[in-house]
Amino acid sequence: MNFDFSYEVKMMRDEARRFLKDRCPPKAVRRALDGEVTFDRDLWKAIGELGWTGVSIPEEFGGAGIGYEALCLIAGEMGASLAPVPFSSSVYLAAEAILMSADDAQRREMLPAIASAESIWTFALAEGPGNPSVEAIGTEYRDGRLSGKKLAVPDASTAQSCVVVAKDHTGEIGLYAVALNDSSVTRETVKTVDPTRNYANLTFRNTKAMPLLANGKGWGLVQHLLDRAAIFIAFEQVGGAEACLQMAKSYAVERYAFGRPIGTFQAIKHRLADMYVALELARAHAYYGAWAISHDATELATAASAARVAAIDAYHLCAKENIQIHGGMGFTWEMDCHLYYRREKMLSLLLGSAPYWRNRLIDELEHIELAAAE
Amino acid sequence: MDFDDTLEEAAFRTEARAFLEANAQRKTRETRAYQSLELDDAAVKKAQAWQAKKADARFAGITWPVRYGGRGGTPLQQIIYNQEEENYVVPRGVFNQGVGLVIPTMMTYATPEIVERYARPALRGDEIWCQLFSEPTAGSDLAGLRTRAERDREDWIINGRKAWNSNAHFADYAILVARSDPTVVKHAGLTFFYLSMKTPGIEVRRIKQISGVSNFTEVYLDNVRIPDGQRLGKIGEGWKVAVTTLANERYTIGESEGPDFEDIFAFARSYDWDGKPALSSDSVRERLADWYIKRQGLKYIRFRTLTALSRGQNPGPESSIGKLISAPKLQEIASYGMDMLGMTGGVMDETAPMNAWFQNALLYSPGKRIAGGTDEIMRNIVAERVLGLPGDVRADKDIPFNQIPTGSR
Helix, strand or coil: CECCCCHHHHHHHHHHHHHHHHHCCHHHHHHHHCCCCCCCHHHHHHHHHHCHHHCCCCHHHCCCCCCHHHHHHHHHHHHHHCCCCCHHHHHHHHHHHHHHHCCHHHHHHHHHHHHCCCCCEEEECCCCCCCCCHHHCCCEEECCEEEEEEEEEECCCCCCEEEEEEECCCCCEEEEEEECCCCCEEEEEECCCCCCCCEEEEEEEEEEEEEECCCCCCHHHHHHHHHHHHHHHHHHHHHHHHHHHHHHHHHHHHCEECCEEHHHCHHHHHHHHHHHHHHHHHHHHHHHHHHHHHCCCCCHHHHHHHHHHHHHHHHHHHHHHHHHHHHHHHCCCCCCHHHHHHHHHHHHHCCCCHHHHHHHHHHHHHHHHHHHHC | CECCCCHHHHHHHHHHHHHHHHHCEECCHHHCCCCCCCCCHHHHHHHHHHHHHHHHCCCCCCCCCHHHCCCCCCHHHHHHHHHHHCCEECCCCCCHHHHHHHHHHHHHHCCHHHHHHHHHHHHHCCCCEEEECCECCECCCHHHCCCEEEEECCEEEEEEEEEEEECCCCCCEEEEEEECCCCCEHHHHEEEEEEECCCCCEEEEEECCCCCCCCEEEEEEEEEEEEHHHEECCCCCHHHHHHHHHHHHHHHCCCCCCCCHHHHHHHHHHCEECCEEHHHCHHHHHHHHHHHHHHHHHHHHHHHHHHHHHCCCCCCHHHHHHHHHHHHHHHHHHHHHHHHHHHHCCCCCCCCHHHHHHHHHHHHHHHHCCCCCCHHHHHHHHHHHHCCCCCCCCCCCCCEHHHCCCCCC
């Protein structure tokens, strides 16, 4: 039994933690919060130089080819530091989509710039309220051109390129790469509950698009991509939840009321214990997800669904109870509690919300039962 | 990452499996249903025969030293054996306290001669042990116990009342904590003993639980005379000895029995709701997903514990949260299974699914949230020992025991 990350990967995590503590303190996150910057350009550049953006991209496509275990632990640190950079959009979604669906020539063309963080990519799925669904896709690809509107696309104010989910003239779902710096693309920045990341609506009007169809078409590709991304996002969520627990715990030790540290009250203690339990459950599922994605296991869909739900629940509990334990102070703009509270909610919606993933988990378990019965 | 055994672990697993295959019947999926948890004399006899077989093959007391009949193995080997035994139908035992708690405590505090005398009979199930710790007024606050131990030359005279003693009605021997000095602070006035349950002055009364069965007892001690030679640890250091015993307890408390996720999942797939399986309902799916996450999450948490043990490290704090997750889950599943049955959900006869497992579990699950540390005590442990929060302000701190305020219950 070796249900742990390798020594080398854990060393990378420790290094990432030190680096982000220095380069991405709450002050840096607040520059995005306060609208001074759209994202932290210098941090993004540095992350590219450190090779994090290419950690899981194979060497032949300009990455370091270290693998998904490393990406998972880096994701945890990105989540803990709330780094205001387009890491998840570029790496977990766009690069994974290209690896999954592009042919080798396309991969060679697109992936090196993602690996080096020279270009920012994102992934556009949503077209209206609701969870991922094939019926909701109206964006259409025809004769090399894409038309339609995508909503609340993460990092879309800053991205140069985008992988778009669209249907073709037969209604089949496929993935298409689009350059966003084209006059046929309209971007409107949208306000969200988390200004530390930018979101925009994208309108395509006969925009030139490159089909990524090396592995065919179908909604299954989108679902597989979301499953994979769910595991990396789960690590971000676990990282964020752990940061909330640490904040709340420190405050409970330092803050006195009624002549004693508030952490001596069971009302506070038990809340913190519940946060810890939720966090450890989420961490355990995320670890299993890391195993599944590193081994391309058949359990991937189940592992990803469970990891996502556990991580959403844990981060939600930890982020809201962190504010509660901080009391009136926690409700102020000045304290950092709300940075996590905002990010938590946005991460829980990206890729579809918890009810969707609970349902997907049970779907998968039913499939396993049916397969076993045959 | 991998979930494989090391070569040694695999060899041990093969050996354990071979023993079980030769001596027990493998569980089938269909056998999952409620089975009465009450033990009778015949069940104890069966369990004793099985325990003797295990002991002879050195699969009882795996972590015990070889000189006392153990295997001299590792905690990981114990877990591997438990994992394998889980797949077989074996009699439920009454030996956990003796093998898991009492004899290991003796190994720390008694002379080798005493350990020699009691170890093998406990291991083989010939002598059954129970624990006389908790009292009607001392549960979570165990150190507040009131049973008195008064010195009478070379003996001690014990008077008081113990409660929640599992299997005391079958036990031959017991370990006991009593108050030898009520004039000092509560933790300092305790002394630890062992004694025969046949000692004059002991009366065992069974306690009927809300599930209707009776697995534990009250034990009345009326001028029970114990020689000083049956003391373990120094006078006034009984708390320290009890803490050793309780530290061993976490190795012996297994997983809560079902119904678990897989049982309610199987039920929801087959149970018809208006012409469709109950599992097609969104509300059912939502609830079940959460229990899957707890069930599997605990499994993965155990994988992390096993990883630590496999490397010869101590398990991390994550291993302390199992009961806090599994006991409330059991109660929720029992209740929801009955909700799914709707207006007839309360029926508890042979027409109820899985031999009325949900209904029975509704009645036995509250005990799981109390036994071996209440949910509240477990949360305190997580908060204080894992997260490092300060202890509660105690109203009984620095006060002699006989001056601590008491209530009417």
